[in-house]
Amino acid sequence: MTDNQSSFKHMQVNDLHAVLENKSHVVVDIRDETSFSNGRITDAIHLTNENLADFVREADLDAPVVVCCYHGHSSQQAAQFLLSQDFTEVYSLDGGFTQWQLQYPDNISR
Template sequence: MSEFKRIPPEQAQALRESGAVVVDVRDPQSFAMGHITGSRHLDNHSLHDFISAADLDAPLIVSCYHGNSSQSAAAYLVSQGFSEVYSLDGGFELWRATYPEETAQATPE
């Protein structure tokens, strides 16, 4: 795959169940208020470490607010060598409406 694919929450959930990594590119406060269970927050500070440690061949789902910013982030991750990248259509907002039981809040450190 040389480009990312846009997928609906149902397809993202199936990929999650088969081991896909989910990253969230929203701001830290929004991530703390709610995110896809098991997702990892990704920003400019954590991006390099994430790419360095990641399995570039593992499926990767990128989430944002509504599915717009995730497309830019997904394109960037493809350019960094990830081979199977997906952008979550509708973003976290549609995910939360579709799978409220698969939504978590960050725990205070």
């Protein structure tokens, strides 16, 4: 994990796996509906343009949020956006769901 106060942080898949055991982080998945339905990190919230405003309004802004996409690229922009919405601790999942699926095939919900 890297530290930069004005920017999101990066999280490795193995680090996310470790913190998910204590349910301290919120995982949001920004992939398309079909991909999300076919498999996602357990307890991940599907974040779309349609539910983004509700998520921002209802979320605990101090809870750590990890943004997941396909490979860890689009999640960086989404993570930066969430920081701009006053979330205090936001991560982009390096390697995205593709890496998660390779390392933790048993930790996928459908």
